[in-house]
Amino acid sequence: MLYIVDRRKNPTGKSLGNRQRFMRRAKAQIKKAVESTIRSRGITDISGGDQITIPGKTLKEPGFHHMGRGGNRNYVLPGNKKFVQGDRIARPQGGDSGAGGSQASPDGEGEDEFQFTLTRDEFLDIFFEDLELPDLLKKSLKQTTAFRTTRAGFSVEGTPSNLSLVRTMRNSLARRIGLRRPKSAEVRELEEKISALQAKAEKRPNGKLTKADDETLHTLLADLEEAKRRMKAIPFIDPIDTRFNQFQQIPDPNTQAVMFCLMDVSGSMSEQMKELAKRFFMLLHLFLHRKYEHVEVVFIRHTSRAAEVDEETFFYSRETGGTIVSTALEEMKKVLKDRYPTDQWNIYAAQASDGDNYSNDGAKCTALLAEDLLPKCQYYAYIEITDEREAEIFAAAEGETALWKAYAPLAATHPQFALKRVTKAADIFPVFRELFAKNRAEATR
Amino acid sequence: MSSKTKAADKLLFTSADWDFDTLKATYDAIEDIAINELKLDVYPNQVEVITSEQMLDAYSSIGMPLMYHHWSFGKRFVRDDVMYRKGYQGLAYEIVINSNPCISYVMEENTIVMQALVIAHAAFGHNHFFKNNYLFKQWTDADGILDYLQFAKSYIAKCEDRYGFDAVERILDAAHALMDQGVNRYSRPEKPNLAAELKRERERAKYEDETYNDLWRTLPQSDPGDQDVDELKRKMRVEERRAQFGLPEENLLYFLEKNAPTLQAWEREILRIVRNIGQYFYPQKQTKMMNEGCACYVHYAIMNSLYDKGLISEGAMMEFIDYHSRVVFQAEYDDQRYSGFNPYALGFAMMQDIHRICVDPTEEDHKWFPDIAGNNAPVETLKEAWAHYRDESFILQFLSPKLMRDMRMFMIDDQSTSPHLEVAAIHDDNGYRKVRRSLARMHDISVREPDMQVVDVDIRGNRQLYIQHTEHEGIRLEKSEAEMTLGYIGQLWGYGVTLQAVDYESGEILHETNYTPEDLAN
Numbered sequence: 001m002l003y004i005v006d007r008r009k010n011p012t013g014k015s016l017g018n019r020q021r022f023m024r025r026a027k028a029q030i031k032k033a034v035e036s037t038i039r040s041r042g043i044t045d046i047s048g049g050d051q052i053t054i055p056g057k058t059l060k061e062p063g064f065h066h067m068g069r070g071g072n073r074n075y076v077l078p079g080n081k082k083f084v085q086g087d088r089i090a091r092p093q094g095g096d097s098g099a100g101g102s103q104a105s106p107d108g109e110g111e112d113e114f115q116f117t118l119t120r121d122e123f124l125d126i127f128f129e130d131l132e133l134p135d136l137l138k139k140s141l142k143q144t145t146a147f148r149t150t151r152a153g154f155s156v157e158g159t160p161s162n163l164s165l166v167r168t169m170r171n172s173l174a175r176r177i178g179l180r181r182p183k184s185a186e187v188r189e190l191e192e193k194i195s196a197l198q199a200k201a202e203k204r205p206n207g208k209l210t211k212a213d214d215e216t217l218h219t220l221l222a223d224l225e226e227a228k229r230r231m232k233a234i235p236f237i238d239p240i241d242t243r244f245n246q247f248q249q250i251p252d253p254n255t256q257a258v259m260f261c262l263m264d265v266s267g268s269m270s271e272q273m274k275e276l277a278k279r280f281f282m283l284l285h286l287f288l289h290r291k292y293e294h295v296e297v298v299f300i301r302h303t304s305r306a307a308e309v310d311e312e313t314f315f316y317s318r319e320t321g322g323t324i325v326s327t328a329l330e331e332m333k334k335v336l337k338d339r340y341p342t343d344q345w346n347i348y349a350a351q352a353s354d355g356d357n358y359s360n361d362g363a364k365c366t367a368l369l370a371e372d373l374l375p376k377c378q379y380y381a382y383i384e385i386t387d388e389r390e391a392e393i394f395a396a397a398e399g400e401t402a403l404w405k406a407y408a409p410l411a412a413t414h415p416q417f418a419l420k421r422v423t424k425a426a427d428i429f430p431v432f433r434e435l436f437a438k439n440r441a442e443a444t445r
Numbered sequence: 446m447s448s449k450t451k452a453a454d455k456l457l458f459t460s461a462d463w464d465f466d467t468l469k470a471t472y473d474a475i476e477d478i479a480i481n482e483l484k485l486d487v488y489p490n491q492v493e494v495i496t497s498e499q500m501l502d503a504y505s506s507i508g509m510p511l512m513y514h515h516w517s518f519g520k521r522f523v524r525d526d527v528m529y530r531k532g533y534q535g536l537a538y539e540i541v542i543n544s545n546p547c548i549s550y551v552m553e554e555n556t557i558v559m560q561a562l563v564i565a566h567a568a569f570g571h572n573h574f575f576k577n578n579y580l581f582k583q584w585t586d587a588d589g590i591l592d593y594l595q596f597a598k599s600y601i602a603k604c605e606d607r608y609g610f611d612a613v614e615r616i617l618d619a620a621h622a623l624m625d626q627g628v629n630r631y632s633r634p635e636k637p638n639l640a641a642e643l644k645r646e647r648e649r650a651k652y653e654d655e656t657y658n659d660l661w662r663t664l665p666q667s668d669p670g671d672q673d674v675d676e677l678k679r680k681m682r683v684e685e686r687r688a689q690f691g692l693p694e695e696n697l698l699y700f701l702e703k704n705a706p707t708l709q710a711w712e713r714e715i716l717r718i719v720r721n722i723g724q725y726f727y728p729q730k731q732t733k734m735m736n737e738g739c740a741c742y743v744h745y746a747i748m749n750s751l752y753d754k755g756l757i758s759e760g761a762m763m764e765f766i767d768y769h770s771r772v773v774f775q776a777e778y779d780d781q782r783y784s785g786f787n788p789y790a791l792g793f794a795m796m797q798d799i800h801r802i803c804v805d806p807t808e809e810d811h812k813w814f815p816d817i818a819g820n821n822a823p824v825e826t827l828k829e830a831w832a833h834y835r836d837e838s839f840i841l842q843f844l845s846p847k848l849m850r851d852m853r854m855f856m857i858d859d860q861s862t863s864p865h866l867e868v869a870a871i872h873d874d875n876g877y878r879k880v881r882r883s884l885a886r887m888h889d890i891s892v893r894e895p896d897m898q899v900v901d902v903d904i905r906g907n908r909q910l911y912i913q914h915t916e917h918e919g920i921r922l923e924k925s926e927a928e929m930t931l932g933y934i935g936q937l938w939g940y941g942v943t944l945q946a947v948d949y950e951s952g953e954i955l956h957e958t959n960y961t962p963e964d965l966a967n
Contacts, residue, residue: 002469002472002473002476002489002490002491002492003489003490003491003492003546004465004468004469004472004491004492004493004494005491005492005493005494006465006493006494007493007494007495007499007550008494008495008496008499008553010495010499014499014502014503014506015501015502015505015506015518015519015522017514017519018505018506018514018515018516018518018519018522019519019522019523020519021514021515021516021519021610021614022516022517022518022519022520022522022523023519024516024610025516025519025520025614026516059520060926060929061517061618061621061622062622062925062926062927062929062930062933063621063622063623063624063625063926063930064623064625064626064894064895064897064914064922064923064926064927064930065894065895065922065923065926065927066893066894066895066920066921066922066923067920067921067922067923067924068923070861070919070920070921071861071916071917071918071919071920071921072858072859072860072861072862072918072919072920073859073918073920074856074857074858074859074869074883074886075856075857075859075883075887076786076854076855076856076857076880076883076884076887077778077854077855077856077857078775078776078777078778078786078852078853078854079776079777079778079779079780079783079852079853080778080853080854080855080871080872081779081853083855083868083871084868084871085868085869085870085871085873085875085876086867086868087867087868088865088866088867088868089857089865089866089867089868090864090865090866091864091865091866114520114524115524115527116523116524116526116527117523117526117527117530
């Protein structure tokens with residue numbers, strides 16, 4: 001007796017529940033591993049989940065087992081080459097390959113690390129747990145998908161404003177023909193004939209028609225009556241004729257975003273400060289990548305002049321010169337205008353600086369941001385990186401740098417603008433979380 | 446030429462791909478051989494075709510088609526997933542479930558030759574073994590297992606809904622740690638049966654309300670005479686207590702399920718589920734080598750028979766031999782690939798050897814196996830063995846000197862006091878019996894797994910639970926694991942637990958590990 005069952009069509013992912021429970025269990029370790037992965041990669045390369053190695057301790061499934069060695073034991077091995085009874089063998093060092101046979105489980109000691117692959121989604125979800133982009137009012141909070149209305153055929157129900165005249169009239173006509181509803185022209189013709197005959201009768205001396213005409217008149221009157229009855233019984237437009245245009249909301253994915261990285265690379269920015277900035281940019285990129293299918297990154301660095309550069313140059317080459325922030329903003333404005341029309345791109349910007357600026361430039365920056373850039377941006381983050389020692393020294397003075405002073409008022413008026421201070425690597429993540437905290441939207445409203 | 450075409454007509458298949466018609470035809474041909482030539486006694490077969498992804502799913506939930514959810518299965522899944530995707534590890538070609546009907550999973554990627562091999566191996570070899578071996582007959586209920594797993598799965602899901610993931614996970618973690626100590630080894634358990642289980646589960650709740658257990662008294666009784674009680678009286682009380690709790694009890698899970706003072710009814714039920722599943726797998730652990738040997742012997746006989754009848758081509762036969770020889774490969778002890786005896790290799794070699802002894806015995810075989818040598822009934826002899834032995838007793842009975850020589854087995858004596866290992870015996874006249882006994886012991890679960898027992902409960906005092914590990918030959922427990930496991934016991938028990946290591950020979954307590962509830966909280 002045989003039953004063959006084809007199970008291939010059965011829903012897969014039966015282990016999903018187990019996998020989720022596993023992730024829950026190892027959450028703390030997985031998060032740690034994810035964070036360290038992020039630190040070691042370039043901005044745009046943090047796209048995938050890849051391999052995660054976590055310590056196996058919390059994943060240990062203990063039990064009562066014998067130790068692999070110690071005590072008195074004997075065991076049998078296959079493949080004797082040269083031994084005879086009574087031979088002595090030096091104890092194998094380290095490994096217990098000699099005791100393999102008598103040992104119950106191989107996963108006692110060796111399983112200190114546990115390696116597995118996170119899917120990209122899992123990876124990112126873990127990273128961005130309880131994080132939400134701040135202000136997507138324009139494109140709805142949850143999804144960045146816009147909708148487009150398209151025609152989707154006809155339906156028998158709808159609002160009068162969507163009535164399809166052509167379809168409705170066509171149906172009506174067909175029905176009228178089918179049911180032989182008299183046309184109004186035909187009725188008119190009958191009436192004309194009748195009135196002609198009646199006029200004829202009036203002209204006659206006795207006021208009566210000839211017998212033949214009288215008969216005709218009677219038939220005509222009967223016909224007219226019948227025609228009118230039919231016209232009444234068969235409506236010109238019946239509810240069954242009506243057709244309405246139907247429309248559908250098609251998601252029109254606006255799934256591309258561009259991220260502007262602006263950084264001051266003048267001499268006052270140390271390598272360490274740039275490293276901090278890099279981490280911030282990285283996080284922003286990752287976050288955007290989660291939201292958008294396609295993310296482009298534009299790197300603009302500036303001293304007293306600004307230029308768009310590649311990532312390598314952006315982070316690692318040095319420039320000397322003063323600091324005029326507005327040049328970078330001008331450059332961004334130009335790039336935006338040339339390549340990234342707002343209706344096709346979601347625009348994000350992150351600016352990192354030590355807060356230095358040419359003293360007369362502040363007003364210009366503010367104006368550029370307020371008038372040109374901020375209205376186009378979904379989000380504009382300014383992080384001010386201060387040296388740890390300096391931060392302490394200037395803590396009392398609130399570290400009011402030139403740029404901070406200029407930018408601070410903008411934050412009040414523009415919800416999509418945020419500014420934060422960062423002093424050391426450990427600050428990056430909390431600052432980032434704060435910037436993007438879920439409740440920020442509410443808080444600023 | 447004509448004979449060649451005629452031969453080709455008889456072939457069950459000519460290409461590597463399979464479809465349901467060829468699968469059915471192949472099955473019928475195999476069934477014919479298995480039933481009419483080998484006269485195997487099998488459950489009805491259900492062959493299920495699955496994808497590799499589904500195979501991975503099945504893998505992670507210990508090979509069962511239905512299983513409750515637990516993170517440890519997810520851990521296995523993510524690990525196997527990596528191994529498989531990176532190509533470090535292939536998937537099993539088949540999984541077979543001891544149920545009635547007997548369910549074999551075959552992968553869609555397999556070639557038709559592989560499907561034939563898998564059907565012969567699992568649907569007839571393992572199937573026959575499941576149905577006829579005394580351990581399976583005695584301990585498992587093939588008719589009820591799927592129903593029971595269904596019950597277990599939905600029960601645990603219900604508990605998760607009602608009491609939360611964490612609470613259920615805690616109990617399952619603890620129960621899994623004790624799974625090996627959750628089997629009855631000697632007494633015959635009732636077979637799990639769905640209707641009875643459901644009824645029992647309801648009754649348990651009722652029983653809880655109605656019964657009173659001295660253990661659950663909230664105020665410890667003071668016993669003013671305690672100091673004066675003489676040794677004899679004290680001993681009598683211990684005996685009384687032991688009788689009351691049925692001590693010593695080697696089934697730790699059973700003991701905790703019945704007696705742990707603080708467990709909820711649903712927690713006891715979960716312990717019971719884990720215990721029942723552990724019990725279901727217990728025969729498989731004891732017969733791994735024989736079971737695989739039986740299946741390999743059967744598939745080897747069937748594939749050869751198919752070939753002899755001209756039902757499969759030479760190419761198919763070559764493909765089969767390739768798979769087969771990889772499955773029954775035994776690495777030697779000094780090989781990098783060596784990781785103990787391969788149960789497939791040893792099992793198959795032993796079955797083939799018994800076959801040889803029955804059909805073509807030597808002088809030596811007559812001396813060693815007077816009952817079966819030359820009886821010319823190899824399949825009957827093997828079927829007898831499959832029915833009435835487990836790995837340990839099977840080796841003790843049937844491992845022949847020839848096979849020991851062929852596999853060049855030698856025995857190592859490892860005394861902790863000696864700086865050297867000693868070769869205690871090799872494959873020669875002096876050594877055969879020693880080697881055989883040692884190999885048999887290696888396959889004895891009761892030797893491989895530690896001897897753990899609940900020995901006492903301090904019901905008058907602080908409800909301390911005493912668990913004893915009997916140390917044989919000074920082989921101790923893996924310390925860190927034992928401590929963690931003890932923690933789990935304490936969590937289930939709710940009060941302090943003491944683990945005593947007792948020497949088997951002298952009976953003296955070697956060392957003690959104590960756990961107080963405060964420790965357990967951390």
